[in-house]
Amino acid sequence: SSSGESSEEDDSSSDSDNSSDGMPSYTTMVTNTKGGNMLTLRTFTNTLDDFDEKQSLTARRRWWEKFLNMTIQAGWTEQMKIYEFKTKMSPAARNWMGQVxxxxxxxxxxxxxxxxxxxxxxxxxxxxxxxxxxxxxxxxxxxxxxxxxxxxxxxxxxxxx
Known part of the structure; x- marks a missing residue:
């Protein structure tokens, strides 16, 4: 019966994680060889301001370097990089990209x-x-x-x- 209780606890904790259905996962759970779990947290994009094309070239380069650093640390796929990059762009920039x-x-x-x-x-x-x-x-x-x-x-x- 104790194994049933632990699975209920697992179910209840996973329900709270399902609030972002359809969105990319920002955490990864890995079980190591000794049976312990390790949780890898992914970098959240809300720590980076939206891209402002009106800023100086230096500020825009600095923003780009921060974004690239975030993608490397988070281990994002190319698809994830594109998705997150689009969310940081202004609507005008997104529209321009769509016009290529x-x-x-x-x-x-x-x-x-x-x-x-x-x-x-x-x-x-x-x-x-x-x-x-x-x-x-x-x-x-x-x-x-x-x-x-x-x-x-x-x-x-x-x-x-």
Missing amino acids: SDSEKYYTMKQYKDETALAFLYRLNLAAERADVKFRKSERRREQHIKRFIKNLTDMSLRKK
């Missing part, structure tokens, strides 16, 4: 640090299709597309011929 053309997104696309070459290729192919780059039908465009893919790979060993 599909072709500009394609021609400036780079591989993420934690992205595999195959995942980057799929993302680049999708961006090409959205930008109406007909790389599947034209041999010249396909060659340019492959060169763009190779040029933007972060893994140098894959870039060698």
